[in-house]
Amino acid sequence: MDEIEIPSYFLCPISLEIMKDPVTISTGITYDRESIEKWLFSQKNNTCPVTKQVVIGSELTPNITLRRFIQSWCTLHAPDGVKRLPTPKAPISKTQLLKLFNDAKSPNMQMKCLQRLRSIASHNEANKRFMETAGTAEFLASLIVKKDVEASSAEVSEDVIELRRASNEALSILYHLQLSGSGLKSLLESNIELIESLTSIMQSGNYDSRVYAVMLLKSMFEVADSNQPINLRTEFFLELVDILNDQISQKASKATLETLISVCPWGRNRIKAVEAGAVPLLIDLLLDSSDKRASELMLMVLDLLCQCAEGRAELLNHSAGLAIVSKKILRVSSAANKSGIKILHSISKFSATPGVLQEMLQIGAVTKLCLVLQVFDRGSKTKEKAREILKLHARAWRNSSCIPTHLLASYPS
Secondary structure, X not given: OOOOOOOHHHEOOOOOOEOOOEEEOOOOOEEEHHHHHHHHHHOOOOEOOOOOOEOOOOXXXXXXXXXXXXXXXXXXXXXXXXXXXXXXXXXXXXXXXXXXXXXXXXXXXXXXXXXXXXXHHHXXXXXXXXXXXXXXXXXXXXXXHHHHHHHHHOOOHHXXXXXXXXXXXXXXXXXXXXXXXXXXXXXXXXXXXXXXXHHHHHHHOOHHHHHHHHHHHHXXXXXXXXXXXXXXXXXHXXXXXXXXXXXXXXXXXXXXXXXHHHHOOOHHHHHHHHHOOHHHHHHHHHXXXXXXXXXXXXXXXXXXXXXXXXXXXXXXXXXXXXXXXXXXXXXXXXXXXXXXXXXXXXXXXXXXXXXXXXXXXXXXXXXXXXXHHHHOOOOOHHHHHHHXXXXXXXXXXXXXXXXXXXXXXXXXX
């Protein structure tokens, strides 16, 4: 086939290979379906690779005439070793999806329908996007909620197992759909009961379903309206803390930390997270953490929790609380430095008893603050926070022998 000259208009402009399934986008340019789907969906581009114009909509129109020309050309050159291209499988239709949703209402058909949905979603990115627009996420969410309610009231353990099996399958498909931001936001706003069901799954689900639950929650809360408070039950935070404590996987742990960061800007949620035991657990995990991103996230969560009196009290009650926060400053990253200094600032401003000030001297936190003044550039917010802490307690610390002589020059007057 290398010696045969292939007509240029048979070649995909992206891959420069002969098109197996030519489709035309809104700009009028024809591409091979697999290549343009990868460009638009996997790589998340919104422009035409050839014209650079914005692609309107995600509909890909099959170029049947060109496909027939290519197949005829392949047949003509079959004696030269050219293989005829198979007729591409027709994309999924909304009618087919709606039939699957309806058939899934029958308990005997439910798992079969869910497995079919999984197969459709795994075929390509275009199917996932089409399934989203056709209401698949809403169908799966309602099924998860329904099965969770039924499982909570079931008396026979075998029935509970079967109900959980269907719920876990629906959750797995929902997670792997990788919904768009608008899809996730719609799911959060229109399915409040889903959070309760995902909380239940985090408590009693299997390994995979617990991971999928926290990953989906993380994605949903990341796109939530920052001006709209999200008031969550204490049980929600208890399950997040359990997942952190169980250390299911690094991916699950980081997703849990990111979820806490998304929901703890609101005061009530902070207090509930503290009551669930988040602070001592985060300190213990931080003591053993060598992962840069995990350490950053833990310090970010601790910063949020120390913005309430309950959180600060928990950190000070832990024998290693102040020490590990101080130790991580200047050892991890700029993000960790920012969070660490903010934690010390909260403690120094609102919880600075004589005993706390003495402890900060003994563990080297004051020395670390002086180093921050030396290392950071003028105008840095982190540097200004450190300077403010030292100024707040200048009388208690300035003449201390715990501060090396060469750092006293950096001490603010």
